[in-house]
Amino acid sequence: MSYQKFLKLDEMKKKSRGNPLKMAEYAVLKREFDEFITPFREHPSLPFMDEPDEAHINKLKEFMEESPGDESAKAVYTLQKELFDTQEKQKATPVDSRLMRSKLSDVLKSGQATETDVQQAFELAKKDGSIESRVLLAKLKQIQNGGNDE
Incomplete structure (x- = not known):
């Protein structure tokens, strides 16, 4: 089983x-x-x-x-x-959207995204629903995948 x-x-x-x-x-x-x-x-x-x-x-x-x-x-x-x-x-785990968006923007600027960062961006986009959050998620996924789209 x-x-x-x-x-x-x-x-x-x-x-x-x-x-x-x-x-x-x-x-x-x-x-x-x-x-x-x-x-x-x-x-x-x-x-x-x-x-x-x-x-x-x-x-x-x-x-x-x-x-x-x-x-x-x-x-x-x-x-x-x-x-x-x-x-x-x-x-x-209550999430402050502003703090999370700021942290993830810093990660985006550094160019080093982890699976955890992508998961947090996903949670933010799901909670927030804004276009900015979705774009942030897409860019972090792209960084994590080395520039290759899934």
Whole structure:
């Protein structure tokens, strides 16, 4: 049972916007994910929740530790933990658009963009929606790709 490919599903969704090939890849993986978790939605010991809380994560961890040979328990725990961590991270990171735009403009001037810079520019463009933010994202992607467009 290979559940590792589902761990970055949310990130894949964000990166697929505007790219038909990536959107199709995301749709296929999302369908596989939904098929994978369907049996666990009503499972008495391993319920899969869309918005898990810390108590639910601890309960899944205990169940996983009590049944070390059960690959399903490990899969559900890992996926739920990743979902919980992602949701907590989104709650805990408010972004000041002006500061982020200034930082990313400095990165653009330096000519050295990392994957993190591109991800931050993506988040800014998604949150802000302005043409300036989208242009900044495109230029940072171009720098990161060495001048080659994807």
